[in-house]
Amino acid sequence: MKKFLIPLGLFLGLVIFLAVGLNRDPREIPSPLVGKPAPAFSLNTLDANAPKFGPQDMKGKVWMLNVWATWCVACREEHPVLVAFSKANQLPIVGLSYKEVQPQDEPSGKKFTPEEKLQFARDRSALWLKRHGNPYVLSAMDLDGRVGIDYGVYGVPETYVIDKDGVIRYKRVGVVTPELLQSTILPLVQKLNAS
Amino acid sequence: MIVEIGHFALILAACVALVQGVLPLAGTLNDNQRWQALAKPAATLQFLLIAFSFAVLAHGALTDDFSIKYIAGHSNSLLPTQYKFASVWGGHEGSLLLWMLMLSGWTLAVAIFSRTLPLAMVARVIGILGLVSTGFLMFILITSSPFERLLPAPADGKDLNPLLQDPGLVIHPPMLYMGYVGFSVAFAFAVSALLSGRMDAAWARWSRPWTIVAWIFMTAGIALGSWWAYYELGWGGWWFWDPVENASLMPWLFGTALIHALMVTDKRGGFKAWSVLLAIGAFSLSLLGTFLVRSGVLTSVHAFASDPKRGVFILIFLAVVVGVSLTLFAWRAPKATLGGKMGLVSRESMLITNSVLLVVATGAVLLGTIYPLIVDALNLGKLSVGAPYFNAVFVPLMVPVVFLMVPGGIAHWREARWAQLGHDLRLPALAAVLAGIAIWTLTERGTWLTAMGLALATWVVVGLLTQIAIRLKKPGRIPPSFWGMHLAHLGIAVITVGITMVKSYEVERDVRMGLNDTVTIENYSFELVGVSDVNGPNYKAIRGDVKVTKDGKYLEMLYPEKRKYFSSAMPMTEAGIDSGFFRDLYVSLGEPIEGERLQWSVRVFYKPFVSWLWYGAILMVLGGLLAVSDRRYRKSATTLA
Numbered sequence: 022m023k024k025f026l027i028p029l030g031l032f033l034g035l036v037i038f039l040a041v042g043l044n045r046d047p048r049e050i051p052s053p054l055v056g057k058p059a060p061a062f063s064l065n066t067l068d069a070n071a072p073k074f075g076p077q078d079m080k081g082k083v084w085m086l087n088v089w090a091t092w093c094v095a096c097r098e099e100h101p102v103l104v105a106f107s108k109a110n111q112l113p114i115v116g117l118s119y120k121e122v123q124p125q126d127e128p129s130g131k132k133f134t135p136e137e138k139l140q141f142a143r144d145r146s147a148l149w150l151k152r153h154g155n156p157y158v159l160s161a162m163d164l165d166g167r168v169g170i171d172y173g174v175y176g177v178p179e180t181y182v183i184d185k186d187g188v189i190r191y192k193r194v195g196v197v198t199p200e201l202l203q204s205t206i207l208p209l210v211q212k213l214n215a216s
Numbered sequence: 217m218i219v220e221i222g223h224f225a226l227i228l229a230a231c232v233a234l235v236q237g238v239l240p241l242a243g244t245l246n247d248n249q250r251w252q253a254l255a256k257p258a259a260t261l262q263f264l265l266i267a268f269s270f271a272v273l274a275h276g277a278l279t280d281d282f283s284i285k286y287i288a289g290h291s292n293s294l295l296p297t298q299y300k301f302a303s304v305w306g307g308h309e310g311s312l313l314l315w316m317l318m319l320s321g322w323t324l325a326v327a328i329f330s331r332t333l334p335l336a337m338v339a340r341v342i343g344i345l346g347l348v349s350t351g352f353l354m355f356i357l358i359t360s361s362p363f364e365r366l367l368p369a370p371a372d373g374k375d376l377n378p379l380l381q382d383p384g385l386v387i388h389p390p391m392l393y394m395g396y397v398g399f400s401v402a403f404a405f406a407v408s409a410l411l412s413g414r415m416d417a418a419w420a421r422w423s424r425p426w427t428i429v430a431w432i433f434m435t436a437g438i439a440l441g442s443w444w445a446y447y448e449l450g451w452g453g454w455w456f457w458d459p460v461e462n463a464s465l466m467p468w469l470f471g472t473a474l475i476h477a478l479m480v481t482d483k484r485g486g487f488k489a490w491s492v493l494l495a496i497g498a499f500s501l502s503l504l505g506t507f508l509v510r511s512g513v514l515t516s517v518h519a520f521a522s523d524p525k526r527g528v529f530i531l532i533f534l535a536v537v538v539g540v541s542l543t544l545f546a547w548r549a550p551k552a553t554l555g556g557k558m559g560l561v562s563r564e565s566m567l568i569t570n571s572v573l574l575v576v577a578t579g580a581v582l583l584g585t586i587y588p589l590i591v592d593a594l595n596l597g598k599l600s601v602g603a604p605y606f607n608a609v610f611v612p613l614m615v616p617v618v619f620l621m622v623p624g625g626i627a628h629w630r631e632a633r634w635a636q637l638g639h640d641l642r643l644p645a646l647a648a649v650l651a652g653i654a655i656w657t658l659t660e661r662g663t664w665l666t667a668m669g670l671a672l673a674t675w676v677v678v679g680l681l682t683q684i685a686i687r688l689k690k691p692g693r694i695p696p697s698f699w700g701m702h703l704a705h706l707g708i709a710v711i712t713v714g715i716t717m718v719k720s721y722e723v724e725r726d727v728r729m730g731l732n733d734t735v736t737i738e739n740y741s742f743e744l745v746g747v748s749d750v751n752g753p754n755y756k757a758i759r760g761d762v763k764v765t766k767d768g769k770y771l772e773m774l775y776p777e778k779r780k781y782f783s784s785a786m787p788m789t790e791a792g793i794d795s796g797f798f799r800d801l802y803v804s805l806g807e808p809i810e811g812e813r814l815q816w817s818v819r820v821f822y823k824p825f826v827s828w829l830w831y832g833a834i835l836m837v838l839g840g841l842l843a844v845s846d847r848r849y850r851k852s853a854t855t856l857a
Contacts, residue, residue, distance in 0.1 A: 025545060026546045028496075028497075028542050028545065029539070029542035029543055029545070032539065033539070035586075036534070036539075038590050038593050039586075041593035042586075042592065043528060043531060045589075045593065
């Protein structure tokens with residue numbers, strides 16, 4: 022008689038896996054960078070008068086690096102969440118402005134200097150942040166996307182949590198939601214701050 | 217206002233479905249004939265209510281009522297009329313409503329065609345379908361109502377996904393859903409047999425035509441999807457082992473196994489429990505497919521906008537429906553009587569072996585499909601399972617299935633004699649071996665797999681000719697189901713040839729082409745003679761004019777397009793295909809490549825026998841239709857009742 026219970030047993034096993042799977046996001050891709058030191062860089066920031074910025078400047082602090090761009094539609098969805106979160110002053114949020122829109126050289130001959138391109142991108146980003154709110158303590162300008170390659174940027178927006186020793190502790194590909202902040206990021210930040 | 221009435225009709229339908237699910241079933245327990253008799257009118261009323269609410273949504277789509285959130289999200293005023301109608305099932309909510317329309321339609325069909333069945337059996341079957349229907353209607357009403365308003369209404373809709381704006385995709389989902397939903401009838405018959413405790417040949421005979429009809433729809437739906445992927449996606453492929461494709465393949469495999477197992481149960485009274493299990497399994501896999509597609513647990517090109525709440529609901533529904541049925545199975549199936557004795561070599565032994573192989577193949581596909589999920593659930597990391605796994609496990613399981621089709625059709629019921637079987641199989645075996653050797657020696661690029669594939673196809677074709685010859689020698693009228701079976705089996709042989717040839721001899725070139733550049737494959741030269749802008753009703757396209765010559769002689773022009781739809785930035789490829797009986801020429805236009813001189817990335821394919829895949833599917837569908845047209849299924853009602 023027992024053999025007639027086999028299908029039911031197999032099915033129940035399947036249901037358990039499906040139930041666990043429901044709470045997982047198949048798009049959440051583990052990053053080989055988690056647990057490794059944040060790759061160093063030195064980039065201009067949004068503020069033309071400020072010095073160049075690199076992760077080493079944040080030593081001793083738990084901080085968040087958020088990859089964004091004015092051309093990124095999903096960032097608009099995420100942005101109000103970050104703005105509200107920044108007001109709570111839980112940790113400094115640094116922006117990484119990824120491949121911001123720049124004027125293109127024209128085939129006919131008009132070429133833009135790197136300074137002109139940077140200024141264009143700065144103006145564009147500043148205008149966007151003025152309109153949507155600025156959650157960032159500063160925003161580094163990764164114009165050619167080289168830093169993005171070092172960080173393995175998979176899609177914009179992306180968010181990293183980096184600890185006091187400059188080690189990446191968390192990576193999120195895609196939009197940060199209030200639930201994610203509450204359930205994962207905040208507890209992690211508190212733990213890192215305590216250590 | 218009319219939209220709200222449509223919504224209300226759907227709520228009423230859920231109430232009616234609950235009545236249809238509870239009272240007739242309760243009536244069979246306390247022998248209340250009046251309650252049992254409620255089944256048919258309830259099924260009719262439920263169908264009318266759902267048809268009304270479907271009509272309301274369709275009306276909204278055709279009249280551009282963008283105050284309906286669903287229409288605003290899936291249609292657009294510029295959309296051609298036929299696609300406005302198709303947008304009704306272009307998204308999650310509407311496609312569920314279509315699903316329900318079909319479920320209630322199938323139930324109505326059972327109510328209409330069951331006049332000669334015993335009342336209690338009808339009450340059980342329609343009651344079970346009513347319970348399934350209640351679950352789905354609750355799902356729609358609670359998590360996925362297509363009647364939500366969007367106020368103020370936007371000026372225009374977001375448009376139907378451009379991938380779906382294609383005649384192939386207008387009919388592909390309804391066909392597939394008819395198949396998925398159709399298996400609910402076989403399921404209801406099986407559970408009703410378990411409930412009554414009377415697992416006799418009658419329910420098997422009754423399930424057979426319903427199963428075949430569902431299988432026909434499913435076959436057509438899968439083939440259409442594959443055909444669409446072939447000409448629309450521009451990758452030149454026809455099966456990608458995508459989770460959603462697998463979700464349709466699994467119930468199809470079970471359905472195929474069920475058709476053959478039911479034959480044994482009907483003719484010989486054997487393997488009742490096995491047939492019941494297959495019937496439960498086929499529908500369970502349909503539900504599982506729904507879960508995998510709609511809950512977002514797997515990533516797929518077919519991804520619907522997913523919502524965890526929906527996933528939880530479907531999972532609970534799946535657990536209840538399948539859990540209860542399998543518990544009932546474990547409780548009641550042991551009481552099934554054994555059928556007539558069966559020899560080791562007999563028609564039934566081969567049919568059952570084949571159905572076991574099909575079930576194992578389904579298990580392999582299921583494992584590959586949900587393996588990423590299992591590994592993730594066990595915290596072992598993230599991975600994806602691709603075509604190499606599926607090809608490696610699926611093909612070796614299908615080879616014996618196709619092989620056994622021939623002796624399975626020739627062998628006698630009960631006990632076949634080896635000598636007789638060997639005598640009858642001489643010719644097919646000889647033909648197959650000769651075909652294999654011929655391919656092996658005559659062609660250059662073929663491998664042993666090519667030889668085996670073509671030998672197998674020859675084996676099936678000569679085998680079925682042998683069976684027809686044997687049958688013609690016997691007296692008596694040959695029923696249409698006999699021809700139907702052989703037509704469907706011929707379809708399998710044709711598909712085998714198609715797969716073997718295209719896998720062995722296809723040629724693909726990825727090239728950069730500027731104006732007047734030429735690429736040559738297999739005697740065919742493709743020259744890009746022009747690139748022009750084309751305007752469609754709701755898109756702009758760049759069209760390549762490709763001149764094809766064979767051995768220097770002009771053959772034809774092909775026009776691959778790269779389309780950009782106004783409403784979404786998503787570029788779409790329309791491949792230029794010359795479809796022939798023995799080969800397809802396939803050109804798809806890719807991205808422009810900036811450089812000193814403007815070039816385009818172009819993909820050119822030479823695909824031998826690829827259309828045989830769809831010819832085979834057409835033969836299988838025709839075979840299925842011939843089989844259900846058999847008068848036996850209608851006549852049997854009076855003799856069995």
